[in-house]
Amino acid sequence: xxxxxxxxxxxxxxxxxxxxxxxxxxxxxxxxxxxxxxxxxxxxxxxxxxxxxxxxxxxxxxxxxxxxxxxxxxxxxxxxxxxxxxxxxxxxxxxxxxxxxxxxxxxxxxxxxxxxxxxxxxxxxxxxxxxxxxxxxxxxxxxxxxxxxxxxxxxxxxxxxxxxxxxxxxxxxxxxxxxxxxxxxxxxxxxxxxxxxxxxxxxxxxxxxxxxxxxxxxxxxxxxxxxxxxxxxxxxxxxxxxxxxxxxxxxxxxxxxxxxxxxxxxxxxxxxxxxxxxxxxxxxxxxxxxxxxxxxxxxxxxxxxxxxxxxxxxxxxxxxxxxxxxx
Amino acid sequence: xxxxxxxxxxxxxxxxxxxxxxxxxxxxxxxxxxxxxxxxxxxxxxxxxxxxxxxxxxxxxxxxxxxxxxxxxxxxxxxxxxxxxxxxxxxxxxxxxxxxxxxxxxxxxxxxxxxxxxxxxxxxxxxxxxxxxxxxxxxxxxxxxxxxxxxxxxxxxxxxxxxxxxxxxxxxxxxxxxxxxxxxxxxxxxxxxxxxxxxxxxxxxxxxxxxxxxxxxxxxxxxxxxxxxxxxxxxxxxxxxxxxxxxxxxxxxxxxxxxxxxxxxxxxxxxxxxxxxxxxxxxxxxxxxxxxxxxxxxxxxxxxxxxxxxxxxxxxxxxxxxxxxxxxxx
Amino acid sequence: xxxxxxxxxxxxxxxxxxxxxxxxxxxxxxxxxxxxxxxxxxxxxxxxxxxxxxxxxxxxxxxxxxxxxxxxxxxxxxxxxxxxxxxxxxxxxxxxxxxxxxxxxxxxxxxxxxxxxxxxxxxxxxxxxxxxxxxxxxxxxxxxxxxxxxxxxxxxxxxxxxxxxxxxxxxxxxxxxxxxxxxxxxxxxxxxxxxxxxxxxxxxxxxxxxxxxxxxxxxxxxxxxxxxxxxxxxxxxxxxxxxxxxxxxxxxxxxxxxxxxxxxxxxxxxxxxxxxxxxxxxxxxxxxxxxxxxxxxxxxxxxxxxxxxxxxxx
Numbered sequence: 001x002x003x004x005x006x007x008x009x010x011x012x013x014x015x016x017x018x019x020x021x022x023x024x025x026x027x028x029x030x031x032x033x034x035x036x037x038x039x040x041x042x043x044x045x046x047x048x049x050x051x052x053x054x055x056x057x058x059x060x061x062x063x064x065x066x067x068x069x070x071x072x073x074x075x076x077x078x079x080x081x082x083x084x085x086x087x088x089x090x091x092x093x094x095x096x097x098x099x100x101x102x103x104x105x106x107x108x109x110x111x112x113x114x115x116x117x118x119x120x121x122x123x124x125x126x127x128x129x130x131x132x133x134x135x136x137x138x139x140x141x142x143x144x145x146x147x148x149x150x151x152x153x154x155x156x157x158x159x160x161x162x163x164x165x166x167x168x169x170x171x172x173x174x175x176x177x178x179x180x181x182x183x184x185x186x187x188x189x190x191x192x193x194x195x196x197x198x199x200x201x202x203x204x205x206x207x208x209x210x211x212x213x214x215x216x217x218x219x220x221x222x223x224x225x226x227x228x229x230x231x232x233x234x235x236x237x238x239x240x241x242x243x244x245x246x247x248x249x250x251x252x253x254x255x256x257x258x259x260x261x262x263x264x265x266x267x268x269x270x271x272x273x274x275x276x277x278x279x280x281x282x283x284x285x286x287x288x289x290x291x292x293x294x295x296x297x298x299x300x301x302x303x304x305x306x307x308x309x310x311x312x313x314x315x316x317x318x319x320x321x322x323x324x325x326x327x
Numbered sequence: 328x329x330x331x332x333x334x335x336x337x338x339x340x341x342x343x344x345x346x347x348x349x350x351x352x353x354x355x356x357x358x359x360x361x362x363x364x365x366x367x368x369x370x371x372x373x374x375x376x377x378x379x380x381x382x383x384x385x386x387x388x389x390x391x392x393x394x395x396x397x398x399x400x401x402x403x404x405x406x407x408x409x410x411x412x413x414x415x416x417x418x419x420x421x422x423x424x425x426x427x428x429x430x431x432x433x434x435x436x437x438x439x440x441x442x443x444x445x446x447x448x449x450x451x452x453x454x455x456x457x458x459x460x461x462x463x464x465x466x467x468x469x470x471x472x473x474x475x476x477x478x479x480x481x482x483x484x485x486x487x488x489x490x491x492x493x494x495x496x497x498x499x500x501x502x503x504x505x506x507x508x509x510x511x512x513x514x515x516x517x518x519x520x521x522x523x524x525x526x527x528x529x530x531x532x533x534x535x536x537x538x539x540x541x542x543x544x545x546x547x548x549x550x551x552x553x554x555x556x557x558x559x560x561x562x563x564x565x566x567x568x569x570x571x572x573x574x575x576x577x578x579x580x581x582x583x584x585x586x587x588x589x590x591x592x593x594x595x596x597x598x599x600x601x602x603x604x605x606x607x608x609x610x611x612x613x614x615x616x617x618x619x620x621x622x623x624x625x626x627x628x629x630x631x632x633x634x635x636x637x638x639x640x641x642x643x644x645x646x647x648x649x650x651x652x653x654x655x656x657x
Numbered sequence: 658x659x660x661x662x663x664x665x666x667x668x669x670x671x672x673x674x675x676x677x678x679x680x681x682x683x684x685x686x687x688x689x690x691x692x693x694x695x696x697x698x699x700x701x702x703x704x705x706x707x708x709x710x711x712x713x714x715x716x717x718x719x720x721x722x723x724x725x726x727x728x729x730x731x732x733x734x735x736x737x738x739x740x741x742x743x744x745x746x747x748x749x750x751x752x753x754x755x756x757x758x759x760x761x762x763x764x765x766x767x768x769x770x771x772x773x774x775x776x777x778x779x780x781x782x783x784x785x786x787x788x789x790x791x792x793x794x795x796x797x798x799x800x801x802x803x804x805x806x807x808x809x810x811x812x813x814x815x816x817x818x819x820x821x822x823x824x825x826x827x828x829x830x831x832x833x834x835x836x837x838x839x840x841x842x843x844x845x846x847x848x849x850x851x852x853x854x855x856x857x858x859x860x861x862x863x864x865x866x867x868x869x870x871x872x873x874x875x876x877x878x879x880x881x882x883x884x885x886x887x888x889x890x891x892x893x894x895x896x897x898x899x900x901x902x903x904x905x906x907x908x909x910x911x912x913x914x915x916x917x918x919x920x921x922x923x924x925x926x927x928x929x930x931x932x933x934x935x936x937x938x939x940x941x942x943x944x945x946x947x948x949x950x951x952x953x954x955x956x957x958x959x960x961x962x963x964x965x966x967x968x969x970x971x
Binding site: 015217219221222223225226228230237240246316317 | 343385413414415416417418421422424426430431432433435436443446447448479481495498499
């Protein structure tokens with residue numbers, strides 16, 4: 001039983017190290033760390049001295065180890081472009097992204113689940129068809145267009161909501177939140193909807209597909225043959241069995257919502273990590289890119305572990321050690 | 328004569344597909360008396376499972392009951408509103424499916440599934456239902472039922488699982504059990520046990536059984552009467568000894584003749600040339616006529632009526648006004 | 658009744674096609690037919706861009722500043738030409754820009770799909786057939802990559818490429834870098850599906866037999882496994898195309914996509930965004946509309962294809 005958990009932990013560590021290695025390679029080999037610090041006019045000797053002091057001539061393993069050590073402490077060096085420590089930049093922008101991501105994830109999950117279940121159980125109703133059509137459009141519409149569209153309608157034409165930025169935020173320790181001010185809350189509405197929309201449609205379609213699949217199984221047929229009520233079948237049997245595959249994929253989807261925020265943050269001028277990342281790509285600011293990669297990797301790994309844990313709790317087959325792997 | 332538990336009259340089941348309307352069951356009629364075991368045999372695709380599904384009202388779109396009547400102990404059930412039909416299921420008709428592994432929800436304990444079924448059809452509380460569930464498990468032969476009742480389905484072996492399925496089907500004391508290939512997915516050694524169990528439990532309770540299978544051995548052992556189905560129709564129905572030993576309908580003859588037995592002195596098994604027609608290409612007249620060695624003109628144009636022959640009913644023109652037709656064929 | 662030998666094969670093929678589930682399902686779904694026609698139309702228009710476009714939109718010599726901000730269906734004040742979909746700030750004909758832009762978008766999209774497909778299918782085959790450590794590694798990487806949004810991966814690859822390629826060559830290599838970035842961000846789904854199929858096949862007897870005779874693994878994979886996966890791969894490719902087009906549009910919208918000299922629909926949208934608030938809505942609207950219709954049509958086709966090829970739903 002614990003073997004399963006241990007295995008998950010091991011996988012998580014491997015993935016993290018792999019991601020770290022990619023980040024490190026970017027750091028070390030793409031662009032010239034020396035050149036970006038000293039500029040064009042440095043002499044060869046200056047460069048060599050700097051190389052030495054930066055430890056660039058040591059073995060790769062040593063350098064990687066150093067990188068990991070620094071990363072663990074949150075030290076990613078200095079942003080090429082802004083000249084400030086990357087860790088400071090991340091700290092400043094993390095709350096914005098996390099707040100946005102968490103709210104969007106909640107909205108996507110709640111509505112995705114609800115609508116998914118509804119459209120599965122009431123397959124042929126008019127409302128279901130409307131919802132499915134909208135969801136199809138949702139998958140085909142690029143997120144940035146949704147953002148622009150919402151800005152245009154609600155920000156420009158109707159003037160109900162602000163079109164960029166976070167509004168006023170309140171600082172709680174090193175965290176800043178927009179939830180405590182009205183302008184902050186208003187500023188959250190459109191970005192949250194934009195970010196949640198894509199995820200919502202995905203979750204909804206997944207839940208619907210899974211539930212329809214479950215409704216066709218033998219055990220549901222047998223349950224119906226035993227005369228169990230629709231309520232018992234739909235909300236007890238079918239729902240529980242639907243949750244299993246849904247949990248994995250949904251978990252992973254939501255884990256990547258942080259990264260998905262890149263687009264939303266750009267469109268709404270949201271001062272988060274995603275926007276920072278895009279700018280850093282534009283100017284090839286490697287330390288920031290690497291740091292962002294590590295951050296996203298970390299979120300992914302944590303979410304993955306959480307999903308494994310939930311799976312473990314739901315599926316009795318895993319608990320008794322039976323080797324039943326779903327999918 | 329006692330009223331039959333189940334009475335099916337001219338049942339028709341259709342499927343609406345892109346290729347048109349497919350008639351999967353075409354005017355099927357039969358009765359089952361209390362305590363009787365009716366075997367329903369035929370090749371895959373003949374419509375045996377579908378008949379059972381139609382009776383219990385579980386046909387899903389694009390299929391639907393297009394005609395006929397189903398009577399359960401004098402009450403008509405095929406036209407009941409959804410909620411009424413649901414109450415009939417489980418309480419008055421129980422069904423056992425083929426694969427015990429997929430019939431049980433893997434995420435729920437046996438106790439939960441049993442208690443839920445019991446409480447749906449009675450007013451028992453949790454404790455009473457649980458006691459009854461343990462009793463049921465004892466009846467179906469599960470050892471140490473008080474302990475094992477809290478296990479999950481995957482913790483049982485195949486044969487044990489099917490016993491649990493039987494317990495679930497009997498939980499609300501139905502008057503009729505429809506067993507759809509109950510032994511096909513089991514090991515041969517376990518098959519006999521399960522069949523004996525079904526027989527014993529139903530005799531004890533006086534429950535009627537509709538046993539759908541393509542395994543003749545099971546039928547010979549267990550059934551009182553047997554109906555042979557072909558292309559959605561019953562071609563012969565009668566006491567099991569008669570049909571198995573002395574089949575009348577050419578198809579039934581072929582079916583029984585194809586069974587190898589130790590007693591047979593024949594060195595060759597009988598083969599029926601050709602195969603059952605697809606649902607969108609059922610021949611006019613008798614559905615079996617293209618493959619029948621004894622077919623004549625009328626077989627190709629008129630669908631045979633049921634003609635009583637000894638103790639059976641046979642749907643074959645060969646048994647109708649024999650003298651004149653035989654002369655025509657000669 | 659006798660028929661000439663050459664007649665019979667053709668008849669049966671057409672009859673088989675007409676009678677097939679695929680065609681019946683296609684005809685039955687009117688929306689899909691509309692979607693298919695729309696897609697084909699857009700593709701044709703894009704391909705014929707240089708023939709159809711009234712103006713070579715990106716040749717500065719052809720532009721007349723006085724035409725700037727002409728409304729749709731208005732004549733330009735400078736040149737007197739009819740601007741069917743209006744003109745932008747520099748007097749560029751939006752219709753022409755749209756046609757060229759669509760062509761660029763489709764080109765990038767299709768090329769990246771071909772890249773993703775080749776890479777994904779090959780890796781999937783290798784993973785499924787060879788098995789062992791190779792399989793585990795490939796599949797792990799695929800799994801991890803699938804949980805990161807393609808945008809992120811594409812941006813990363815783009816940034817790294819930018820860092821490696823000297824600045825003066827950025828513009829000339831932009832198209833290739835974009836295709837590479839998008840292509841590499843979308844291979845995993847193919848690999849997963851193909852590997853699953855390969856796994857099923859590799860244990861079958863005929864593969865063992867072929868191996869015994871000495872047929873090379875590659876031939877076995879190509880001959881037997883590939884035909885089995887064409888269906889699902891096709892579905893993935895269609896959806897992939899829609900995603901790739903949107904991905905490219907997003908990248909261009911960010912400003913990290915194609916250069917100004919070869920604008921795609923995304924770039925046009927980025928240009929148009931500035932004018933949204935000042936009232937020249939058409940500069941943003943038409944490229945956006947085209948993008949949406951294109952994405953929708955392709956997605957509908959993919960959806961239909963998936964349902965039609967799914968044996969369980971028949």
